[in-house]
Amino acid sequence: MKENLLPWISLAIVLSNLYIVSSSRLTYQIRGVVVQGLLLSILPLILFPGEDFIHMIILFVMGVAIKGIIVPKYLLKTIQDVRVEREVHPLIGYSFSLFYGVITAGLSFFLINRIDILPDNFSPFHLSAALATAFIGIYLIIARRNVVSQIIGYLVLENAGFTLSLSVAVSQPLFVEMGILLDLVGGIFIMTIAVNHIYSEHESLSVKSLERLIQ
Amino acid sequence: MNTILFFTIYSGVIAFIGLVSLFLNNKKAIQKASPPLSIFIISLLSAAYIILNFTKLKPNAILELLNWEIPFGKLQFGLDSLSGLFLIPLLILTAATSIYGWKYFGQHKQEKGHWLYFTVLVSGMVLVILSRNAIAFIFSWEIMSVSSFFLVITDKTNEKTNEKTMRAGLIYFVTAHFGAALLFIVFFILSNSSGSFEFASWHNLQLSPFKSSLIFILALIAFGTKAGFMPFHIWLPLAHPAAPSHVSALMSGIMIKMGIYGLFRILTFISPYQAWWGMLLIIIGSVSGILGVLFAIGQHDIKKLLAYHSVENIGIIMLGLGIGVSGSAYGYPLIAFFGFAGALLHVINHAMFKGLLFLGAGAIIRQTNTGELDKLGGLIKRMPVTSVLFIVGSIAIAGLPFFNGFISELLIYLSSLFGIIDSSNIPMAFLAVSTGASLALIGGLALACFTKVIGTALLGTEREQFPETVSEVPGSMLAGMILLALVCITIGMGSYFIVPILTGPISIMTGSPNFLNVTLMMNITKTLTIVLFSILVLGLIIALILKSIIKKNKPVKIVNTWDCGYSAPKASMQYTASSFAEPITDYFSIPLNISKKENVDSAFFPNNKWHFHSQANDWILTKILEPFILLIGRFFSSFKWLQNGRSGFYVLYIAIAILFLIVWKFFI
Amino acid sequence: MTNTDLLILSILTVFILGVVLSLLNSKAKHFLYIPAYISGMVFILFIPIGIKTIEYGPYTIMGGNFLFDALSIYHIFLVNFVFLITSIYSIGYFTRHIENHGDFETSFIRRYTILWQTFQMFLLIVLLSNNIGFMWVSLEATTLISAFLIISPSNPLSIEAMWKYLIVCSVGIVFGFMGTILTVVAAQNNSTFLFTQLVEHSDLINPKIILLAFIFIIVGFGTKAGLAPMHTWLPDAHSQAPTPVSAVFSGVMLNVALFGIMRYLSVTDLALGNDGQAQSILLIFGFISIFIAVIFIPLQHDIKRLLAYCSVEHIGIIAIGLGLGGLGTFAALFHITNHSLSKVIAFFSAGHISEIYGTRDMRRIKAASSSIPVWGSVFFISMLILIGVAPFAIFLSELLIVKNAFFDHRYIVTALFLIAVFAIFISLLKHTLGTSFGINNSKITENIKVGILDKAIVISVISVLLILGIWIPGPFKELLNNASLIIQNGVRL
């Protein structure tokens, strides 16, 4: 089962990446994050069938709850509260972004297959998915000039971390839980509080208004 | 008592006096007087102590103080005759400048920390001289630089000078630390070879020629920035005028000599010397000697002029050192002996007469509020004692007989003479002749420069009528100057009794000197002393004869100066400093980078006042160094977009860092 | 339950007590004092722990999750000390602001005191963590908590600074997370996540993965530590935060993040068989940091930004020291104390000066040493210390680093280091001179009173730095030696 499903889920993750990176509206992006979160939540079940089943179930439930429900809801609520412009204003165009997404995904698969430093029991698929996701997350933070978009990028980056942490889910489930915790605390509460602060001060969520401190 | 311990305690006590002075009230006479007077008394007594004990100084005696927990060995102090030789002028000058400084500030507000910085400077210098551990040396060196930096920036009389002072302070501090940074390297190389930071372990290291040359060059630059020879002199003409005069005296007189001390000390570690070192030293010496005095001639601010004379005199010391080193390298102990002797004696001499001149200049500035030569004049009538003392200093610095400058220059001349005549070595002869000729030219130009200063500032008539208050300075200030003038005359006239102290330091430099050399030096100075005294007697007789003749003749008449028929000579008709220097500055206008301000009305019946002012501009700083620094600054500021305020970019840097590291560690 | 457990619990209780007290009190004037009391108590409570650790060597508590050794104790004392003096300073700071400027509300100060104490608590947890997971979590927690310390209502730009701090450090911390995971992966054969065990079984660690992990760790934690090019949040946050916050950021938080790197450094180095690869990464980052400082320090006009870039420089110097290894590690550790203490008083004085002049623009601050004698001269002296003027301690630590580089025959490192430090020396001095000296044109009529505690703090800190510059006391040297041995050889129980 592992061998069959994993490549597909990895591919799905990559596709969700592409969807997020090419979306023109914040709500679509958030939808993409939801999908990605759900896909990631399934991963522990697929990766480690039969091993410490209860723990994996807990991970699955936590993942679905936080990544699939709480986080996107909170984000959506924030967008509504601060009446943010829904259009994403990319620094780099959508078509290039899509191109970038495809290229980095390919590159990740290539790199992971190329480097044989990882132990045998590691699946190249999910690692390369993690790497591709990290590329996308970083890209979103770099290339989007909207605070919420950057938060979404950060969430995607965290998803990459989560994916990676799944590789130690069996031996050290603690770390996976910590990754999810990070989502909850870091990504949402803090970031959205920050968004509120920014909005109350600047009446805008464009990063442009946050570029006064230079040199 | 152990001399090393004595002077270690001395440095502590002096610094403590400075600390106490922070809590004294300057408005009360006794409290104001106590720091300078106590420094004066202690320093004078210590000077007497070291002079009396000079022959008893042991070369290898070491005093260990703390068990130093820094991984640099033990905190060691020592006092050999080389150190002692530098300690003597330091102590005398400290005494003279402290008593002078007592009333120097007069009505002006005295900086609260003035005596603290002063004493810390002194104790820093004492520690530099005493240190026998590289790190202790660097520490004392830094203490010296920092405290003198504070002294440089104390002047804040008005907006315009303040800006200059800040600039001077900055440049001074930066150059001082540039030197210090190179000093690390020097000491690291030495300690790397010996495995220890203690000076004692650095003798007889048997370094490779490359290594010792490297040490020599680095030490030359490192100590050169402190000693201030060309082209590392840039801070000197800025810092000396900025500081209060007695501080300038201390800095110019002895602090820059710490660079020379360091050079001497380093040279003891890297023998055998190489011939080209001597050549380099002689080139440096003659360039900074000649250019230094030329720049001095082009200056019309008295303290700036004196500062350039420090460059010149350091040049003379370098000439002596250079010929000494080449003498050693070519195997002529006689030449080396006299070269080192001249350099060492000139260290003392320059400290004395330059201190005296700075104190005199300070007295003039204090009374008249200006150091511009073209605004002074006729001060000899208002400040007779100061003027005499200033003239004494001038004669001494010009290296003329009867005063100390002549003795040290004579020793260097002798070294050069032996180098030319007695050696069959052709390079040696050329080095020697260039030393002698440079010295002669420097002497001649120094004479021109100081006749200019005396002629325009002290003699003639007042160019602008001074207020009534311009009169002689208080006795305490005179006392400081008189002390130095007495030393100048004593060394000049009684050289026979002074030069024996040179043998100890020379033996440290060259190994024990040939007995014949010492005897030769003693014989020369003995005859010299006799001859000088007889000339003075002759002069006295002639003066008495002339006096009686004048008395016998018609009574003396006092009239106006005869000006070729012009009946009403005015003060403004006098030759100014700029015009006095004009032939020389014109002739050397290219290296001096002269700027002229002429205001000439060419009408037949000129209405406007004619005005002529020339100024030598130091091009090393303004034409080379500052543009270079600006260029670097511009290069740097072309990177300022890196911090452009966009968080996206900042995250990009992180990504790049990760990618870079992965590529570097896994794909290369 | 051991005595240490009890002490740790009581320390935790003290923190909670502090938070509760801050919540209970209604008047700002009252709860302003709470951080000072709390940090004072924490400082005292850690003394027996410190003595025990120094006497008996490393030991762990609570199932091995918390570790006491020379390295952590050294950092803990530094953190406690800096927090103590900063808390004391902040009493005066906020009182002044309430009385004179009226720009802080009670609710803000309450939030500040609560965050402040939690911040300190999490920093201490980072330092005590033996569990790499705990370390990462608490480091992340410090980021999230301290983000809100940056904001002050009187300063609109502080929001921007906070946002950048948050986004840059969060990205960094995700990389840190990946590094932590990779470390576990690398050690998966013996499935361990305690530093002590990693060190013990370092031969079983996969060298390639641990190197990859270290790369992630150094970038991740280095972001927090302010290593260039991940330092970009630092000048913004330091310049916009209230002065006490800037002081602890620069004086403590950066060190704590570096502490994490040190722990990983020892593990990685052992796993790689001491081949110096990990050190070379630190060296590179150290040099980039110094050169960033070289470029940006001349351009600064904001007095606190200047100090921030100065922190980047010093973190770079520490990284270089660590990267050189050997005596360099000792020097780096020594430099941490020197930098923290001097930077803290530099921020104190700079904050005061900018408050009194009403601007942080150094072009408009003139002659601070004559118009505000105490703080002006403290500022100048602290800058002299920071640029490495003897006989202060930073000079000695930098000298040690240079010496070590030179004696290792790393002449290029020596030369680059000297050139960069010298360039910074020039530009910092140039900035400082104009600010501290000169003719006082500004009309400062306000009579500046300096509290006796503030005076005591700066005098004691300066004299400590002076004494350390001339003479390192034996026990302190031994502590530093032990700590540097731990970095080089790993902590072994």
Next chain:
Amino acid sequence: MKIILIFISPLAALIFSPLFSGIINKVKAFISGRKGQPLLQVYYNLFKLFKKGTIYSSTTSWIFRISPVLIFTFTLAATAFIPVLQIHTGALFKGDFILMLYLLGISRFFLIISAMDTGSAFEGMGASREAFFSALVEPVMFICLINIMKVAHTDSLAAALLDPMTSNSIAMFFSAIPLFILLLVENARIPFDDPSTHLELTMIHEVMILDNSGPSLGMLEYAASIKLWLFSLILALLVIPELPFGLLIKTIVLGLIMIIIAIIVGIIESIMARSQLFRIPQIIFGAGVISFLGFFIITTDILVW
């Protein structure tokens, strides 16, 4: 014996130097077709001056009064280092010629500052030029004298001048020419300066003593002629060839050579015009080049004469 010899040179200078100046004047008069003043006129002038009263400028200080004495004393003392009688005495001490040069230097120092003391534009001008030219002269003088000593291979100038080798050597040529130029420069002769007038064109030496009068002026004039004598004596001793005669004849020959030098100076003064002021440094520089060339040749032994 040595002590007495020391006094002979100054004594001779004191007695004969005015005569030497007189000869030059006579030659100049002869060439210009005049009868001219008597040979001993300089003595009369000095005598007259010493009998006159003194006038001091009101701007002057004691510097101005004491300077003539000092200048005279130091110039006179400087002559002691060059032997008039050609007896090999050796140096007073090694490098005594440095003292000689510096004694001339200190007398110049006082000459310049006493000129500046009057506060007159003219005297300042003269002082300025004197200071400049003499500074340039110093190194050239040093190299010239060193050349002579290098040839004789002795570190005493007196001994070197008496050494017959020097007059046969190339050093004679390379030292005598620069020395002669220096003689003219240092003693304010044409083409560098005109000693016979106080007019504006001749403003180096004479203009500096404009305000001196009576005995003071006498002292200065006397000192000037002693200085001229000293330079001529060095030159004469340099060129005097080895003579197989006794001391008396040798001294007479020396006297004859001195007279020849005086005649040459007189002729030059008669046939040349005073050159432009800015030429002077160039000429001194030229002299320096010649002397250095001499040093080069002597040291490296490129040519054996």
